[in-house]
Amino acid sequence: MDMLTRRKFLLASGVTGAAALAGGATVLGLHELHSAAATDPLPPGQGILVLLTLYGGNDGLNTLVPAADPAYQKARPDLAYQPHEVLDLGDGLGLNPAMTALHGLWQSGKLAVVRGVGYPQPNHSHFVSMDIWQTASPSEPGTSGWLGRWLDSQPDDQLRALRAVSLGGVLPPLLAGAKTAGSALPLGRFALPSGAPGEALKALGAVSPQDCPNAAYAARDTADLFTVSAAFGPTLGSAAAASNKGVGKVKQPAGAKVKAAGTATGALAQQLDIVASCIESSVPTRVYAVSLGGFDTHSAEKGTQSALLKQVSDAIGAFQQRIAAGSRAKDIVLVAYSEFGRRVAANANDGTDHGTAGPVFVVGESVHGGFIGEQPSLTDLDNGDLKFHTDFRSVYATVLQHVLGTDPAPVLGGSFPSLSFV
Amino acid sequence: MTDSQQDRALIGHLLRRTGFGASGAEIDAASALGYQALVDDLFAVGPDPGVVATPPPTGLADPLPGGKATPAQTKAANAQRTQAAYELIAWWIARMVAAHRPWVEKRTFFWHGHFATSVQKVRSAALMLEQNETQRTLGGGDFRTLMRAMLTDPAMMIWLDAAGSTAKAPNENLARESMELFSLGVGNYTETDVRQAALTLTGWRLDRSSGKAVFVAKAHAAGPETILGRTAAFDVDAFTDLLMAQPANARFIASRMWFRLGSSDPIPADTLNRLISAYGANHDLSALARAIFTDPVFTNDAVSTNSTASTTDAASTNNAATASSASARYALVKQPVEYVVGAMRALKVNPPADGSAPESALLRAALNGLGQLPFAPPNVGGWPSGRLWLTTAATQARITFAHWVATAGDVSQVADAAPSARIDAAAHLLGIDAFSDRTRAALADVAGDPAALVELALLSPEYAVN
Numbered sequence: 001m002d003m004l005t006r007r008k009f010l011l012a013s014g015v016t017g018a019a020a021l022a023g024g025a026t027v028l029g030l031h032e033l034h035s036a037a038a039t040d041p042l043p044p045g046q047g048i049l050v051l052l053t054l055y056g057g058n059d060g061l062n063t064l065v066p067a068a069d070p071a072y073q074k075a076r077p078d079l080a081y082q083p084h085e086v087l088d089l090g091d092g093l094g095l096n097p098a099m100t101a102l103h104g105l106w107q108s109g110k111l112a113v114v115r116g117v118g119y120p121q122p123n124h125s126h127f128v129s130m131d132i133w134q135t136a137s138p139s140e141p142g143t144s145g146w147l148g149r150w151l152d153s154q155p156d157d158q159l160r161a162l163r164a165v166s167l168g169g170v171l172p173p174l175l176a177g178a179k180t181a182g183s184a185l186p187l188g189r190f191a192l193p194s195g196a197p198g199e200a201l202k203a204l205g206a207v208s209p210q211d212c213p214n215a216a217y218a219a220r221d222t223a224d225l226f227t228v229s230a231a232f233g234p235t236l237g238s239a240a241a242a243s244n245k246g247v248g249k250v251k252q253p254a255g256a257k258v259k260a261a262g263t264a265t266g267a268l269a270q271q272l273d274i275v276a277s278c279i280e281s282s283v284p285t286r287v288y289a290v291s292l293g294g295f296d297t298h299s300a301e302k303g304t305q306s307a308l309l310k311q312v313s314d315a316i317g318a319f320q321q322r323i324a325a326g327s328r329a330k331d332i333v334l335v336a337y338s339e340f341g342r343r344v345a346a347n348a349n350d351g352t353d354h355g356t357a358g359p360v361f362v363v364g365e366s367v368h369g370g371f372i373g374e375q376p377s378l379t380d381l382d383n384g385d386l387k388f389h390t391d392f393r394s395v396y397a398t399v400l401q402h403v404l405g406t407d408p409a410p411v412l413g414g415s416f417p418s419l420s421f422v
Numbered sequence: 423m424t425d426s427q428q429d430r431a432l433i434g435h436l437l438r439r440t441g442f443g444a445s446g447a448e449i450d451a452a453s454a455l456g457y458q459a460l461v462d463d464l465f466a467v468g469p470d471p472g473v474v475a476t477p478p479p480t481g482l483a484d485p486l487p488g489g490k491a492t493p494a495q496t497k498a499a500n501a502q503r504t505q506a507a508y509e510l511i512a513w514w515i516a517r518m519v520a521a522h523r524p525w526v527e528k529r530t531f532f533w534h535g536h537f538a539t540s541v542q543k544v545r546s547a548a549l550m551l552e553q554n555e556t557q558r559t560l561g562g563g564d565f566r567t568l569m570r571a572m573l574t575d576p577a578m579m580i581w582l583d584a585a586g587s588t589a590k591a592p593n594e595n596l597a598r599e600s601m602e603l604f605s606l607g608v609g610n611y612t613e614t615d616v617r618q619a620a621l622t623l624t625g626w627r628l629d630r631s632s633g634k635a636v637f638v639a640k641a642h643a644a645g646p647e648t649i650l651g652r653t654a655a656f657d658v659d660a661f662t663d664l665l666m667a668q669p670a671n672a673r674f675i676a677s678r679m680w681f682r683l684g685s686s687d688p689i690p691a692d693t694l695n696r697l698i699s700a701y702g703a704n705h706d707l708s709a710l711a712r713a714i715f716t717d718p719v720f721t722n723d724a725v726s727t728n729s730t731a732s733t734t735d736a737a738s739t740n741n742a743a744t745a746s747s748a749s750a751r752y753a754l755v756k757q758p759v760e761y762v763v764g765a766m767r768a769l770k771v772n773p774p775a776d777g778s779a780p781e782s783a784l785l786r787a788a789l790n791g792l793g794q795l796p797f798a799p800p801n802v803g804g805w806p807s808g809r810l811w812l813t814t815a816a817t818q819a820r821i822t823f824a825h826w827v828a829t830a831g832d833v834s835q836v837a838d839a840a841p842s843a844r845i846d847a848a849a850h851l852l853g854i855d856a857f858s859d860r861t862r863a864a865l866a867d868v869a870g871d872p873a874a875l876v877e878l879a880l881l882s883p884e885y886a887v888n
Contacts, residue, residue: 186815203864298583348591
């Protein structure tokens with residue numbers, strides 16, 4: 001792919017990237033979908049994947065910490081955690097001190113950690129490496145997302161566009177298939193005009209043979225808004241209400257704070273709250289994509305990263321607690337990954353530069369807790385970087401086969417050994 | 423369309439790409455000049471009362487990070503910083519709306535997206551303003567000067583962690599992005615080049631009290647370094663020259679500018695060659711921009727037939743569209759800043775350059791909901807483009823903004839028109855070349871209410887395109 005085209009694709013993977021409805025998602029009839037959850041509820045026992053993308057390159061060595069390894073202490077004099085600080089997982093490894101909720105899940109056997117996940121000839125560019133992870137194509141960035149290709153393989157019925165959704169109005173490339181794409185859900189309620197303006201707006205979403213391609217796309221987007229609002233509106237409304245009640249005050253409008261800018265996907269906890277609401281109301285969705293950015297810690301890493309990891313750990317903990325009370329707990333598997341880990345040695349700014357392999361976390365009631373794969377050596381390095389142990393496509397293959405019940409080979413373009421975490 | 427309608431449509435196309443939207447009144451005035459004179463005028467220096475009326479904010483609070491601040495002091499300092507960022511954002515939006523010669527602001531916005539730096543990490547509105555002024559001053563000159571300035575720009579040094587990088591433990595962030603995103607593009611350097619380049623950028627510190635970049639020779643790597651096949655004891659100037667000497671540089675800058683101002687379809691090879699030759703050995707950014715606005719693919723009145731979403735198409739420059747079929751007309755989607763500023767310009771809404779005004783909070787919310795708040799790009803890769811702006815979530819934000827601006831704005835041109843002429847009046851007001859029958863039928867239902875009619879026209883698919 002040429003640079004510009006690739007950038008167009010990659011930019012969609014930015015935290016505030018927008019819908020990558022590549023292949024023309026079906027525009028669903030409003031009446032058929034008025035209550036997809038009521039007419040086509042997801043049957044119990046169908047696996048549900050929640051995929052958490054950590055944008056920016058999370059430092060795996062300060063997440064799953066080899067605190068007892070002298071090479072770790074030596075490489076990061078001011079950045080290292082001491083053995084007594086980390087939350088012990090055994091094997092000389094411990095979780096970042098901020099990740100108490102995940103530590104609890106580990107102790108109850110619901111957390112699997114796949115160590116040293118990566119791919120050959122690692123790329124150190126955020127944009128290329130995230131592209132590689134999202135398209136599952138390590139040799140050269142692919143042109144469709146791996147879960148988009150799974151979506152392509154689903155029955156071409158009117159529910160297909162609802163089978164995979166991303167939270168926060170962002171449709172990451174991983175959900176863009178060759179033929180179809182998932183949907184993007186905003187975090188707040190939908191507020192569409194009513195009366196004559198509402199009718200006129202709906203009419204603006206109609207197909208017109210006089211439209212240029214971009215105008216036709218805009219029209220379809222307007223039509224989609226009515227469709228998605230009808231399917232998810234009730235759930236989003238109640239989730240927003242519950243979330244407001246939870247903090248005891250009405251939420252600030254998005255963008256009211258500069259702080260919120262750049263993370264249009266919103267807080268992770270809020271995204272997972274909506275996912276839980278959707279699952280509880282049995283919408284026919286099998287894949288949810290959620291995300292958190294800010295992991296590009298080239299400087300002053302310790303404080304920034306531990307605050308982010310606390311957010312991740314607390315949000316996952318709360319999500320697990322909520323779904324454990326429901327009837328679908330055993331169907332749900334959450335997987336968290338980042339585009340790369342970071343360099344073993346710290347830089348001059350108490351941060352770390354772009355690196356390679358990192359841990360992947362898998363959480364769920366039906367997950368077989370424990371370590372998978374070997375921890376990369378801190379002395380046998382590749383130009384200062386960790387050597388990967390497990391190909392990331394093995395993680396995908398396991399999820400496709402055991403959570404989504406699909407043959408992974410056509411989606412991944414080859415066979416990869418299944419892992420034992422589920 | 424008649425010849426005169428086509429001429430008008432071409433003028434509107436140019437105004438939209440060189441500014442922020444184009445109202446019917448602006449198109450009428452510009453049509454009197456003619457296309458070539460209009461292009462010449464873009465690059466002429468002239469007085470701009472709109473710029474004079476919107477001076478940059480002074481005295482933006484930039485409390486020094488104190489070593490022993492109490493939590494209350496830290497909180498107060500953070501509030502000051504946030505407020506200063508609001509002032510900065512409000513000012514730039516007001517400037518974009520007020521400018522009589524918007525190309526300078528549009529060009530500056532392009533460079534802001536190219537060297538995408540966010541106040542969210544920099545946390546100093548004063549340093550963000552300094553970077554913005556540098557990009558405004560140098561953005562139409564030679565790229566070498568601009569690139570060199572950015573490498574030691576204080577906000578950039580914070581954003582990409584170059585401040586305090588030492589020979590002993592170099593920080594690679596700025597070195598990598600200066601090649602990948604700023605000057606050459608992916609595939610035109612190696613990992614070793616990144617690590618070596620990081621050494622050449624060591625030794626620079628930021629003096630927070632003066633806000634100036636300071637070179638500390640003893641923290642700078644002595645070299646020699648080998649970068650892109652050349653070995654020397656590089657400093658930041660020599661490194662800049664080395665980047666400029668790469669053939670990839672002209673290709674990259676020409677493609678990036680075309681991508682944002684021309685079309686997000688693959689660039690035709692002939693067009694690329696013309697742009698590269700305009701950029702030339704002097705890295706002339708105004709010559710490059712002029713070449714874009716006069717390229718046959720840009721001025722071609724055929725409607726762009728881009729059929730791929732600007733996301734996952736596998737086309738490459740090797741099988742780029744042929745010049746005969748390529749056209750930039752309607753090939754882009756209005757960026758949120760273009761959408762919001764353009765609507766305010768057309769409806770004569772002058773937002774206050776005051777970050778604490780309610781209108782400022784509303785505009786920040788609108789731009790954030792649409793995904794493009796100035797001074798806060800999502801990451802160093804900058805903002806998305808094309809159809810990536812069209813999402814259900816963004817449409818929701820457009821609905822809210824369109825209602826506000828049509829209510830607050832001047833719709834008298836529509837209200838004063840006879841009911842049967844109101845739809846055409848709305849098209850003229852917003853600079854829309856032609857409504858489809860679908861849109862005319864939809865708007866007819868609200869033609870009795872001029873504000874509602876303008877609101878819906880702002881939400882029409884025809885207004886979304888650029």
